[in-house]
Amino acid sequence: MDFLQGLPQALAVMRVDLDIMGRPRDLMIVYGNEALFTLFGAPREWMTGVSLVHSCMKLDRKWLEIFWKTAYQGHVQEMSGFWPSLGRHLAVTCHRPQYGYCTCLFQDVTERVHKENDLVKSRNRLEALLRSTVDMVFQIDPVTGGITNLDQDIVACSGLLKARRVPETLLRQGLLAPGQSEKINSLISLALRAENDCTCEVRARLKAGAPYTWHSLTVVGYSDPCSKELGIIGVLKDVHASIKERDALVRRAEKDPLCGIYNRAAGENLVAARLSGADETCHSAALLVFDLDNFKAINDTTGHAAGDAVLKAFAVLLGQCFRKDDIVFRFGGDEFAVFVQNMPQERIVRVSKTITARLEEPLVDGVRVGVCIGVAYSRSGRHNYEELYKMADKALYNAKEGGKGQTAVLCLHGSGA
Numbered sequence: 001m002d003f004l005q006g007l008p009q010a011l012a013v014m015r016v017d018l019d020i021m022g023r024p025r026d027l028m029i030v031y032g033n034e035a036l037f038t039l040f041g042a043p044r045e046w047m048t049g050v051s052l053v054h055s056c057m058k059l060d061r062k063w064l065e066i067f068w069k070t071a072y073q074g075h076v077q078e079m080s081g082f083w084p085s086l087g088r089h090l091a092v093t094c095h096r097p098q099y100g101y102c103t104c105l106f107q108d109v110t111e112r113v114h115k116e117n118d119l120v121k122s123r124n125r126l127e128a129l130l131r132s133t134v135d136m137v138f139q140i141d142p143v144t145g146g147i148t149n150l151d152q153d154i155v156a157c158s159g160l161l162k163a164r165r166v167p168e169t170l171l172r173q174g175l176l177a178p179g180q181s182e183k184i185n186s187l188i189s190l191a192l193r194a195e196n197d198c199t200c201e202v203r204a205r206l207k208a209g210a211p212y213t214w215h216s217l218t219v220v221g222y223s224d225p226c227s228k229e230l231g232i233i234g235v236l237k238d239v240h241a242s243i244k245e246r247d248a249l250v251r252r253a254e255k256d257p258l259c260g261i262y263n264r265a266a267g268e269n270l271v272a273a274r275l276s277g278a279d280e281t282c283h284s285a286a287l288l289v290f291d292l293d294n295f296k297a298i299n300d301t302t303g304h305a306a307g308d309a310v311l312k313a314f315a316v317l318l319g320q321c322f323r324k325d326d327i328v329f330r331f332g333g334d335e336f337a338v339f340v341q342n343m344p345q346e347r348i349v350r351v352s353k354t355i356t357a358r359l360e361e362p363l364v365d366g367v368r369v370g371v372c373i374g375v376a377y378s379r380s381g382r383h384n385y386e387e388l389y390k391m392a393d394k395a396l397y398n399a400k401e402g403g404k405g406q407t408a409v410l411c412l413h414g415s416g417a
Helices: 002-006 034-040 061-073 110-133 159-163 168-173 181-194 240-254 264-276 295-302 304-321 345-358 385-401
Strands: 010-018 024-032 077-083 088-095 101-108 136-140 197-204 213-223 230-238 285-293 327-332 335-341 370-378 407-412
Touching: 010 034, 010 061, 024 034, 024 061, 034 101, 061 077, 061 088, 061 101, 088 110, 181 197, 181 213, 181 230, 213 240, 240 264, 264 285, 264 327, 264 335, 264 385, 285 304, 285 345, 285 385, 295 304, 304 327, 304 335, 304 345, 345 370, 345 407, 370 385, 385 407
Parallel strands: 370 407
Antiparallel strands: 010 024, 010 101, 077 088, 088 101, 136 230, 197 213, 213 230, 285 335, 285 370, 327 335
16 A cells, blocks of 8 residues: 555545444544645654544544444545644545445645635625615626526526516516617627726616616626626616606706796706707797896885795796797896797797786786896897897897887897807
8 A cells, every 4th residue: 555655635544443332432543645644734653543533633523423424334425624623624535445444535625615715705795785786687688788687607606696687577578668778788888898887877667567767777798708708797776766866956956946947057058058959940049038127116115025926926927928848047136038949030029018918917916017028039040048148138228228018129140150
């Protein structure tokens, strides 16, 4: 057996002693190679023929049972465990060379066990993170954009991912709302080019038959280390409540707190956006500026509460006289504005006269108010906001020069800036 001495793997032949009841009582090494004694850190004479149960080795009885089953029942066994006396994790393979004996091959797997434990810890941390941030995980075909459940190999790595897979009913009925293909495909292309994660907001649902609500969709591109094929994983997180809250904050920031219509900043931004986005369907544009007559006298004689009521009632009147898509906003104080597109000049004049006529009756609680109106009319609809505002302000000045309750219209010619 001298050739076994040169083996790099630790090998031992052990005799399993029994008590009078035939149960394993002790374990002794009758042969070991150099790798064995190096592994256990003890000289040959300290281990050969010495009780492993009662010596400093203090062998755990569970190992004694395992060696006994091999020595007396012929079981070929492979197992691993922690040996406290060594402070190491060992993998052991047992065979029976003859009755009452077992041959054991030992392998130090401490480093492998530590790496596996580190992987488990990392996965547990990842799962804890996913549990608090992700509602659903799925696979996306990078070519077609189709959604399927995760590959079985990926699913097997984590019970969490398996629990968060897309239900088959949702795959049939539609996880994502229709009409979002272009947005999602752009997101997938970006993730594949950058091999990074990309996020956008989509309309989706997590239960079959449920309404579509806002979710955050994150797609992550990755490449297979062997085949180098590109893949995409998508994750969904319900963000409907936060988006609704964000939209509510935006609306509050855009609205005049007293009248409930757009404030000046929001109104001007919307008008500028409409004008910059005008296409061949836009044939004209106009900005109407309204200045209430003698509004300061209303505050002075009837009080600011009545003045506020007049302002709110006038904002309601503007909303009633113009179309739903027209932009109604308050400049501030007693000045208002309305932006319209594709409304003929004659109709604008008629609407202005209607507003003036409506003000002949008290707006609130017997309080009457008049208004002067300045209109800037662009025949092409291609002028910018600054040009419209300057002309409307000039028209308003002309209207006031003509007396209370007057309307003046000035036209902008040419194609605009």
